[in-house]
Amino acid sequence: xxxxxxxxxxxxxxxxxxxxxxxxxxxxxxxxxxxxxxxxxxxxxxxxxxxxxxxxxxxxxxxxxxxxxxxxxxxxxxxxxxxxxxxxxxxxxxxxxxxxxxxxxxxxxxxxxxxxxxxxxxxxxxxxxxxxxxxxxxxxxxxxxxxxxxxxxxxxxxxxxxxxxxxxxxxxxxxxxxxxxxxxxxxxxxxxxxxxxxxxxxxxxxxxxxxxxxxxxxxxxxxxxxxxxxxxxxxxxxxxxxxx
Amino acid sequence: xxxxxxxxxxxxxxxxxxxxxxxxxxxxxxxxxxxxxxxxxxxxxxxxxxxxxxxxxxxxxxxxxxxxxxxxxxxxxxxxxxxxxxxxxxxxxxxxxxxxxxxxxxxxxxxxxxxxxxxxxxxxxxxxxxxxxxxxxxxxxxxxxxxxxxxxxxxxxxxxxxxxxxxxxxxxxxxxxxxxxxxxxxxxxxxxxxxxxxxxxxxxxxxxxxxxxxxxxxxxxxxxxxxxxxxx
Numbered sequence: 437x438x439x440x441x442x443x444x445x446x447x448x449x450x451x452x453x454x455x456x457x458x459x460x461x462x463x464x465x466x467x468x469x470x471x472x473x474x475x476x477x478x479x480x481x482x483x484x485x486x487x488x489x490x491x492x493x494x495x496x497x498x499x500x501x502x503x504x505x506x507x508x509x510x511x512x513x514x515x516x517x518x519x520x521x522x523x524x525x526x527x528x529x530x531x532x533x534x535x536x537x538x539x540x541x542x543x544x545x546x547x548x549x550x551x552x553x554x555x556x557x558x559x560x561x562x563x564x565x566x567x568x569x570x571x572x573x574x575x576x577x578x579x580x581x582x583x584x585x586x587x588x589x590x591x592x593x594x595x596x597x598x599x600x601x602x603x604x605x606x607x608x609x610x611x612x613x614x615x616x617x618x619x620x621x622x623x624x625x626x627x628x629x630x631x632x633x634x635x636x637x638x639x640x641x642x643x644x645x646x647x648x649x650x651x652x653x654x655x656x657x658x659x660x661x662x663x664x665x666x667x668x669x670x671x672x673x674x675x676x677x678x679x680x
Numbered sequence: 681x682x683x684x685x686x687x688x689x690x691x692x693x694x695x696x697x698x699x700x701x702x703x704x705x706x707x708x709x710x711x712x713x714x715x716x717x718x719x720x721x722x723x724x725x726x727x728x729x730x731x732x733x734x735x736x737x738x739x740x741x742x743x744x745x746x747x748x749x750x751x752x753x754x755x756x757x758x759x760x761x762x763x764x765x766x767x768x769x770x771x772x773x774x775x776x777x778x779x780x781x782x783x784x785x786x787x788x789x790x791x792x793x794x795x796x797x798x799x800x801x802x803x804x805x806x807x808x809x810x811x812x813x814x815x816x817x818x819x820x821x822x823x824x825x826x827x828x829x830x831x832x833x834x835x836x837x838x839x840x841x842x843x844x845x846x847x848x849x850x851x852x853x854x855x856x857x858x859x860x861x862x863x864x865x866x867x868x869x870x871x872x873x874x875x876x877x878x879x880x881x882x883x884x885x886x887x888x889x890x891x892x893x894x895x896x897x898x899x900x901x902x903x904x905x906x907x908x909x910x911x912x
Contacts, residue, residue, distance in 0.1 A: 572700050577756060
């Protein structure tokens with residue numbers, strides 16, 4: 437209780453400063469520079485992560501047992517080790533065996549590996565939710581296994597996986613801030629650099645948070661539009677009013 | 681016509697015929713040619729010529745009625761989009777559903793779904809159609825529309841192998857009845873022989889017990905009561 441009182445009595449609101457001129461003259465230009473770096477990390481990682489996620493997820497359901505076990509191991513490793521540690525291994529560890537990456541490449545690589553493992557789980561769940569009956573029907577029409585996966589199962593599974601995958605995109609945007617740990621000057625990297633110059637932590641970090649919020653909001657809107665555009669009666673939200 | 685109690689092996693038998701389930705033994709011939717299911721190309725080609733109708737329809741949920749019929753034409757037969765569309769509309773028209781072509785499965789009734797499934801099978805120009813209890817999952821008042829389509833097909837001379845519990849079906853359409861129980865064929869013959877008054881066959885027993893159930897619960901089985909009359 438005493439600690440709590442101490443804690444509150446130490447709060448001094450009059451010491452709060454929020455220097456708007458500093459924000460418009462210094463913080464915004466610097467963060468804008470970092471924004472492009474962040475986006476250049478996020479966008480390719482989302483796209484590649486999604487493609488590999490679909491491939492790994494489909495492999496974990498349809499591939500022969502040996503490949504399936506290998507993919508299970510891969511997903512367990514990637515999901516079980518902190519992303520920051522993975523990035524350190526890729527950027528600082530691999531050079532010791534002669535594999536060197538530019539920071540940007542190391543960043544996209546580790547984000548893609550990480551996000552695809554999570555995406556694969558959403559995709560796997562969605563793939564398994566498609567009824568066996570439809571697969572049988574496709575086979576009975578003369579579809580090969582590959583064709584039935586491609587034209588019957590994946591189009592449905594992607595719609596089912598979309599909310600989960602969208603969630604993962606939001607996560608990726610936020611954990612892209614870890615790129616600063618491998619000397620990338622992304623949003624967070626620029627902000628940390630700027631804050632250490634003039635110690636205006638409040639201005640810099642509140643604005644940094646606002647930038648991430650703006651990116652995730654834009655992504656949320658985009659995902660909502662995709663979901664609405666691909667909606668089909670009988671899938672999720674629109675199912676209710678669909679009965680004849 | 682395949683009849684027999686549930687779990688008797690009717691569905692398994694039908695699915696073995698187009699290798700959806702791999703048969704433990706036996707051979708399948710189409711037009712006198714033995715099918716080798718281990719040759720993928722031959723198997724896929726064979727399946728195109730064998731239509732299959734399932735008890736629970738198994739329409740592709742993400743495609744409209746038209747899409748359900750045309751997808752195999754495009755992706756399996758390699759037709760152009762336009763060609764496949766025209767054929768799909770034609771087939772939907774044959775089952776009386778051309779005005780529902782842009783409806784998704786979730787927007788169709790059970791009977792309409794089964795008719796789309798029939799149109800989907802017909803579009804492949806099958807040489808024979810396997811029907812696995814095509815009316816069992818339908819509400820009683822929707823059975824008629826599907827039966828009408830199947831009767832029309834039979835009248836047109838389409839070879840069909842139909843598993844059913846509906847005895848009026850068996851009587852009206854069958855040229856041969858196969859009675860299955862516990863995974864084996866128990867009886868086989870023309871409906872006239874198997875269902876003749878006093879024939880004392882297992883098939884006849886089965887039909888009588890079905891009809892008795894119908895008497896206790898008249899609504900869904902009025903057609904079966906009719907069968908009983910003709911039998912007596």
